[in-house]
Amino acid sequence: TAEFNARFATRKTVQASYGGRYGTSDFDNYYTLFEAGGMQFVAVFIEMDDGMTSASHPVLQWANSIIQMYSNRRAILVTHNLLNGGTATSFSAQGSAIFDALKGNANLFLMLGGHLDVARRRSDAGTNGNTIYSLRSDYQSVDSQQSGYLRIMRFSPAENLIYVSTYSPTQNKEYPNEVTENNFTLPYAMSSSGPFSVIGTASAAAGANATVAWNGLADGTAYEWYAVASDGNKQATSPIWSFTTANAQPACYTLTLSHTGSGSDPAADPSNSSGCPSGSYLAGATVSLSGAAPAAHWHIAGWSGTADNNSTAGGNTLTMPAANHTAGVTYAQNEYTLTIVSANGTVARNPAQLTYHDGDDVSLTATPASGWSFTEWSGALTGSAN
Structure with a gap:
């Protein structure tokens, strides 16, 4: 891996997708973070190491910690020697150790490898019941070892399918479709939504913008959409875009x-x-x-x-x-009771009521009985007349 580290390693650190690496001496084991189609991914890359045959290997423990750290992301594992060669679909010794170390992560769904010729694949259940696909793609002996074939994977959330195809940019051709190990689909849950439906249509001149309003969207909900442009003869379809509406502000x-x-x-x-x-x-x-x-x-x-x-x-x-x-x-x-005590006469109050409030003014009039005369008041009253 010396040439790899000398020529490519430092380029990774300036890429926005670069996440980090194992250790500090090289970039043989590292991970990236990226987003596509409204989905977030973490991809962990592990070097080829024939001595990596135990799930307790430090690099595999590191890889497991990264996938656990980003448990909210969809996890992909990439290594060189994953499956045995030929028509076999069994794990290599290193591939088996990798699977054993990482199978407990519910977000792990895809492992990719090469190394040995011809393409093969397998699927296994993770500890949490999730399906983990393991794919081997290697074309070093095809077309006089100058094939240039690459694996292309197209994720379709609307269909919950991964479309896998094999294409050579140097030869501008696809691998023969009848070879099912090179062109196939993998079911993978990416969206729980139903099929697409037409939002609306709009006509526009060439080069102008077409606008369609999408009404009735729920708060805090993920949506996907795409556009189809047609002039009546030819048709072009856009990629699938996605967005999430904001949560409603509380009332x-x-x-x-x-x-x-x-x-x-x-x-x-x-x-x-x-x-x-x-x-x-x-x-x-x-x-x-x-x-x-x-x-x-x-x-x-x-x-x-x-x-x-x-x-x-x-x-x-x-x-x-x-x-x-x-x-x-x-x-x-507060109501206070006014008690009037008199002898040999009567006392009239004004206002004439039994209780009063603090600060009320009350007028008292004393009327002596026949043969008696008024003498004085008591009880903090003012005035000397009757």
């Missing part, structure tokens, strides 16, 4: 706190729901109210807009409805 409702009478407004705890401004809440949020304090000579007579409107305590609770809401506390003045 926040305003809570207004108030009071009637003389005292303070209650305070709310918490002051807001997560994602809402101060004083606003999501529907269904539980809000505690506290700190309702009446002024001197006042008391709490009740609440409004709370779980217990008959409460006379300084705190309460409420459940926020799906609408702006008002809650408050009602304060009432």
